[in-house]
Amino acid sequence: MLERIKIKLQYLLPKQWLTLLAGWGADKQAGWLTQLAIKTFSRYYKVDMKDAQNPEFSSYHSFNEFFVRPLHADARPIAAGDQVLVQPADGTISQLGTIRDGQILQAKEHNYSLEALLAGNYQLAAEFQNGQFITTYLAPHDYHRVHMPCYGVLREMIYVPGDLFSVNPLTTANIPNLFARNERVICIFDTAFGTMAQILVGATVVGSIETVWAGSVTPPREGVIRRWTYPAAGDEGAIVLEKGQEMGHFKLGSTVINLFAENKVYLAVQLSNGSITRVGEPLAEAVVTPATS
Known part of the structure; x- marks a missing residue:
């Protein structure tokens, strides 16, 4: 029943407006509110920061900066071989x-x-x-x-x-x-x-x-x-x-x-x-x- 409700909501929700609103909010530099959003998101989704170039949440001034965080240089070795x-x-x-x-x-x-x-x-x-x-x-x-x-x-x-x-x-x-x-x-x-x-x-x-x-x-x-x-x-x-x-x-x-x-x-x-x-x-x-x- 819950899954059917979730699928139905996908058709009913104003997805374009929600996306526009989320993008607007994620770009904002809102100080402690931004930090709260980042920490809450990270705790809920169990985000692993150990490979991040800047692992401290305080390094990010907007949610989008956090979300597109780069990794440190050797975090993802590239498999060798021309083929x-x-x-x-x-x-x-x-x-x-x-x-x-x-x-x-x-x-x-x-x-x-x-x-x-x-x-x-x-x-x-x-x-x-x-x-x-x-x-x-x-x-x-x-x-x-x-x-x-x-x-x-x-x-x-x-x-x-x-x-x-x-x-x-x-x-x-x-x-x-x-x-x-x-x-x-x-x-x-x-x-x-x-x-x-x-x-x-x-x-x-x-x-x-x-x-x-x-x-x-x-x-x-x-x-x-x-x-x-x-x-x-x-x-x-x-x-x-x-x-x-x-x-x-x-x-x-x-x-x-x-x-x-x-x-x-x-x-x-x-x-x-x-x-x-x-x-x-x-x-x-x-x-x-x-x-x-």
Whole structure:
């Protein structure tokens, strides 16, 4: 009964206004009130500060400063190897596997369309048909900066407006097409492993999604799809990110979805639904094609 009420509330609550209010409050520098909010949040969600660059709560003058706190330099070692891709985020894997018939598994008995996730771009969707996907949920207690699985050159970024449903395990299991309905920022990279998408999905009270090259992508929330294209590798102005480098962050928790082209990578065998992830740990390896004589 309680779970049904929670799901119903997701449809009834004014999520856009709640998110706007939360973002406004999280940016405020309110002295003792900010410190109280940070300490209460940390106690409730059992936030571990030992890896933070600044582990003292008093170091943060707004809730958002605390939430996007950087880690100290050696907190997340990056797995070595030119053929190894690494985890982009601290979190929990909700689903992973093969994109079959243009469908991605959201939860048990729930699939959603690859093309819908990519805002109806059928040409882009074709690049990932029969490829691999992995969905990582960032809980409130997690580190909320997102990093690169491998070296990549940014090809395009697409902002897709949408709903702001929560993306916690309960809503993921019960709200159809959740990730194709929610606001999201789609980042497409050219890599040594083919085309890769790294998609940052918004949610209730996620005040902002930001990237290192563009700053805040949302807000503003203008209700229209926006698209940016970028120079190719070697051209002036090309945006090149190294393996393990930060590429963006959430101001409050959400989800990262990675898409890979067919026969380019295989996901690490130790990963499964519910696996805990840490930035820099192995995510996948390249598919090695035997040399022809």
